[in-house]
Amino acid sequence: MLQFKNNDLCIEQIKLSEIAIKYGTSTYVYSKSKIIKNFDNYKKALSPKEGFICFACKTNSNGAILKNISKLGAGADVTSGGEIYRCLRAGFDPLKVVYAGVGKTSEEIEYALKSKILMFNVESFEELDLINKIAGRIKLKAKISFRINPYVESETHDYIITGKKGTKFGIPYEDALKAYLYAKKKKNIVIAGIHSHIGSQILKTEPFKLAAQKIKKAVAEIEKNGIKLEYINCGGGLGIEYEKGQKAPSVKQLMSELFIVFDEDKKFIFEPGRSIIANAGHLLTKVIYRKVSGGKSFLITDAGMNDLIRPTLYKAYHEIIPVKKTNSKKIKTNVVGPICESGDFMGKDRMLPVVNQGGYLLITCAGAYGASMSSQYNSRPLIAEVLVENNKTMLIRKRASYKDLLLNEIK
Ligand code: LLP
Numbered sequence: 001m002l003q004f005k006n007n008d009l010c011i012e013q014i015k016l017s018e019i020a021i022k023y024g025t026s027t028y029v030y031s032k033s034k035i036i037k038n039f040d041n042y043k044k045a046l047s048p049k050e051g052f053i054c055f056a057c058k059t060n061s062n063g064a065i066l067k068n069i070s071k072l073g074a075g076a077d078v079t080s081g082g083e084i085y086r087c088l089r090a091g092f093d094p095l096k097v098v099y100a101g102v103g104k105t106s107e108e109i110e111y112a113l114k115s116k117i118l119m120f121n122v123e124s125f126e127e128l129d130l131i132n133k134i135a136g137r138i139k140l141k142a143k144i145s146f147r148i149n150p151y152v153e154s155e156t157h158d159y160i161i162t163g164k165k166g167t168k169f170g171i172p173y174e175d176a177l178k179a180y181l182y183a184k185k186k187k188n189i190v191i192a193g194i195h196s197h198i199g200s201q202i203l204k205t206e207p208f209k210l211a212a213q214k215i216k217k218a219v220a221e222i223e224k225n226g227i228k229l230e231y232i233n234c235g236g237g238l239g240i241e242y243e244k245g246q247k248a249p250s251v252k253q254l255m256s257e258l259f260i261v262f263d264e265d266k267k268f269i270f271e272p273g274r275s276i277i278a279n280a281g282h283l284l285t286k287v288i289y290r291k292v293s294g295g296k297s298f299l300i301t302d303a304g305m306n307d308l309i310r311p312t313l314y315k316a317y318h319e320i321i322p323v324k325k326t327n328s329k330k331i332k333t334n335v336v337g338p339i340c341e342s343g344d345f346m347g348k349d350r351m352l353p354v355v356n357q358g359g360y361l362l363i364t365c366a367g368a369y370g371a372s373m374s375s376q377y378n379s380r381p382l383i384a385e386v387l388v389e390n391n392k393t394m395l396i397r398k399r400a401s402y403k404d405l406l407l408n409e410i411k
């Protein structure tokens with residue numbers, strides 16, 4: 001929901017320059033109506049089937065964002081005890097919470113069981129043993145799916161492919177039946193379904209379809225052995241258009257292709273994160289200084305890699321837009337942060353109009369894996385977050401102070 005009104009870039013009905021003045025920079029800014037629209041796409045596409053959408057809250061775990069998403073009827077995909085805590089605080093129904101992760105600790109498992117979450121997505125035999133043991137000790141039953149690694153290749157950054165052979169994720173495809181037969185013998189385990197996740201920022205439907213075909217085959221084999229599966233969890237992973245020229249399939253297209261494969265009557269779970277929140281959130285930053293060095297033009301912003309690490313970590317592209325439109329000619333510009341590393345950049349060699357010192361830039365589509373991956377590196381306090389609805393703004397995270405930097409430190 002970004003658009004220029006006259007020469008001012010606006011989010012919903014509000015000028016971004018006004019937000020910068022009111023809340024300071026750098027600040028994450030989210031559009032509520034965009035979140036609702038993105039979630040609605042999933043809800044509608046799933047409607048021919050039974051099931052629900054679990055928001056992958058690792059993408060953005062701000063309490064107000066989670067609360068708004070839970071109000072839409074979403075469930076949650078969590079990966080830690082901390083995320084369970086956040087989700088319950090945000091009002092998610094525990095019976096719509098699914099818990100994946102290769103390294104769940106005893107404490108996290110016990111907390112999840114006591115929180116009565118819907119199910120664990122179990123990623124190893126040893127994890128299953130531990131869940132069974134803890135459930136027995138506290139006299140509860142644990143509902144589980146196995147996360148099966150379907151061995152599917154997809155075109156995305158190497159760090160975020162999860163469903164190919166040789167990654168740490170899930171149960172190896174060839175061991176799927178063995179895992180279910182093993183789980184069937186466990187006293188405190190209730191088998192509920194099957195799960196897979198192939199990776200993130202995937203822009204084609206093909207790998208999802210291949211994974212679905214493999215999971216369908218596994219389901220048939222498991223059910224042939226007398227084990228009934230109630231849920232099929234298709235994971236998350238649909239990419240978004242960060243850059244001009246990229247084309248993401250629609251959620252409707254993805255699901256209609258998947259439901260040709262999965263023609264059975266099961267309950268379906270999807271765990272999207274990025275495609276719900278990425279293009280609903282942006283990082284608003286100020287140009288502190290400009291300089292030319294070694295023949296290159298630099299804009300130095302008050303946002304750094306500690307605030308948004310995606311360009312540094314994945315060489316990710318985020319479009320950068322000055323919030324005031326001008327007629328100036330475009331020059332090749334490097335937008336960099338203030339941190340003491342050459343890897344601290346937001347965008348390299350971008351054709352941007354001249355922006356003056358003190359001007360504001362919007363680093364777009366940073367709503368997913370932006371704030372949630374930020375840190376206090378270089379002792380930079382965590383930045384503010386603002387939610388916009390029509391012409392109203394709401395501060396949803398205060399900018400941290402220097403004092404906050406010392407929180408929990410013991411001298
Ligand atoms: N479910 C599971 C089990 C996952 O591991 C993930 C993401 C999701 C769902 C959500 O996937 P999405 O719909 O957001 O693609 N930090 C990286 C992305 C890491 C993805 C990890 N898993 C980035 O900034 O690109």
